[in-house]
Amino acid sequence: MPPASPSSGDQVQSVTRALDLLQALNRQKIASIKQLHDTTGLPKPTIVRLLKTLIAKGYVANDPRQGGYSVTSLVRALSCGFHGDPLVVEAGRAWAIDLTRRFKWPAAIAVLDENAMTVRFSTIPESPISPFHGTVGLRLSLVSRSLGRAYLAFCPQAERNILLQMLSASKDREDAAARRPAALLRALQAIRSQGFAERDPGVEPKSSSTLGVPVMDGDRVVATLGLTYFTSAMKRAQAVDLYVPHLRSAADNISRSISRLGS
Amino acid sequence: MPPASPSSGDQVQSVTRALDLLQALNRQKIASIKQLHDTTGLPKPTIVRLLKTLIAKGYVANDPRQGGYSVTSLVRALSCGFHGDPLVVEAGRAWAIDLTRRFKWPAAIAVLDENAMTVRFSTIPESPISPFHGTVGLRLSLVSRSLGRAYLAFCPQAERNILLQMLSASKDREDAAARRPAALLRALQAIRSQGFAERDPGVEPKSSSTLGVPVMDGDRVVATLGLTYFTSAMKRAQAVDLYVPHLRSAADNISRSISRLGS
DNA sequence: CTGCCTGTTTCGCATTGTGAAACGCAGGCA
DNA sequence: TGCCTGCGTTTCACAATGCGAAACAGGCAG
Numbered sequence A, B: 001m002p003p004a005s006p007s008s009g010d011q012v013q014s015v016t017r018a019l020d021l022l023q024a025l026n027r028q029k030i031a032s033i034k035q036l037h038d039t040t041g042l043p044k045p046t047i048v049r050l051l052k053t054l055i056a057k058g059y060v061a062n063d064p065r066q067g068g069y070s071v072t073s074l075v076r077a078l079s080c081g082f083h084g085d086p087l088v089v090e091a092g093r094a095w096a097i098d099l100t101r102r103f104k105w106p107a108a109i110a111v112l113d114e115n116a117m118t119v120r121f122s123t124i125p126e127s128p129i130s131p132f133h134g135t136v137g138l139r140l141s142l143v144s145r146s147l148g149r150a151y152l153a154f155c156p157q158a159e160r161n162i163l164l165q166m167l168s169a170s171k172d173r174e175d176a177a178a179r180r181p182a183a184l185l186r187a188l189q190a191i192r193s194q195g196f197a198e199r200d201p202g203v204e205p206k207s208s209s210t211l212g213v214p215v216m217d218g219d220r221v222v223a224t225l226g227l228t229y230f231t232s233a234m235k236r237a238q239a240v241d242l243y244v245p246h247l248r249s250a251a252d253n254i255s256r257s258i259s260r261l262g263s
Numbered sequence C: 001c002t003g004c005c006t007g008t009t010t011c012g013c014a015t016t017g018t019g020a021a022a023c024g025c026a027g028g029c030a
Numbered sequence D: 001t002g003c004c005t006g007c008g009t010t011t012c013a014c015a016a017t018g019c020g021a022a023a024c025a026g027g028c029a030g
Helices: A013-027 A033-040 A044-057 A074-081 A085-103 A146-154 A157-168 A173-179 A181-194 A236-258 B013-027 B033-040 B044-057 B074-081 B085-103 B146-154 B157-168 B173-179 B181-194 B236-258
Strands: A107-113 A116-122 A139-141 A208-217 A220-230 B107-113 B116-122 B139-141 B208-217 B220-230
Touching (some): A013 A044, A013 A157, A074 B074, A074 B157, A085 A107, A085 A116, A085 A208, A107 B074, A139 A146, A146 A157, A157 B074, A173 A181, A208 A236, B085 B116, B085 B208, B146 B157, B146 B181, B157 B181
Antiparallel strands (some): A116 A139, A208 A220, B107 B116, B107 B220
């Protein structure tokens, strides 16, 4: 009787394992029992039992023509109870517009969607052609883009671990940095201490740069807010000094307007 | 020592319960322990233990300012391993175009997303103004629209139950029919036996109508394919006789092109 | 202060989940 | 053809694991 693993207060073992299985299934899009056994380390009979449960609930299917098991679309349905989202976007819209009015740069608000940040609203100043990929719906890498890194830096550790694990299996070139966790974690630590994110130095083009800050609901990141500026128009240090405080206060305002106990 | 509930082969109790909890949390966007106790019937200490586990894994948060617990955005990440989706849409695109070429009516392919069918591709014949809400991204009610009903009718029962449970909590007027399960289930049974779906008779406007068929991957629905016609241009019976066979064969072709063990 | 209601902790019990081992089956190889 | 290897499945005896009644704690209202 080991005194339980160091940090396992009183959780339910089988549930933890079932969730691990789901995660594993999610990374490998389709997996056999053997593969699951190898990646999770769980004994095969246990895996079978857990899978049976997940299948009975409809979250996993014994995918066609005996290829193996995989996550079903029903798992998607599980996320529709996550709210805050509409509220955040609504409030974010107003403050993004405000930032753009004041500084004449594009601003955007993005939320986590599956394994990337999705832009839910973005502004483009009347000015020239936009350096900002301003399309709503655009998916930004969690590891390389400012809006993604701000999220990763400020989300709870358990979540970060899971996301990184998923991303390291991704083929997306932009997410490749997730495979060098040490460097990435150091970068995230820096972001955390300075309070805002910039894109991964490796990403092109460098003619523009985005500053990203987290939008918190209580102690939880629910979105990230960003402001993009031309690097030719302004030096980095100057931009940071000038814009970051305003970004922070905008993010705070958004937080305030979505807090449930208003007043 | 009850001989276990009638149909529980060998599943893991705690996992089942944990998933029930997630579902409950998903319906009520935010819930206290008491509420969860009332809706799920689980004893409070059990709920606490399960919640602790879910929280440790990051799927649930003790939402801010002590309002209660709720599902986090991380649950969204869990669905990104569900594939088939890109393949289906790709293949669906080709066959939707084909249908439109032949019959000069709009066609569409949709997949489940959270609690509605989302149109992933749709065609609009050059002809007049389209009766079809052809926007990609449009979300169609699972209970009232043809593309939704086709999905509900052919998905596994466990999944149907969960979806209906979620929908009956929805405020969307179109989903209200989910609150009369008896009538709805009868309608779904009919859809199942005839092999295609039509919209809920109550939905306006009636100037056009869509025929929807399921796209299967093995024994699992992965999408639905629809063809919309003007009711003024063609009688229902005639349209059914003429179009349904072609819809079916298009759906079969899509199925074939996504089956993993090609030849 | 008192009563009520909700969340948390405790703790002995047996139900529940566990996993080594044995089995069955299919496909590969000689 | 028969042997073998590798994967999925089933079995079963054991005890660890999860269970939940009951007791406890804290907040809020009257």
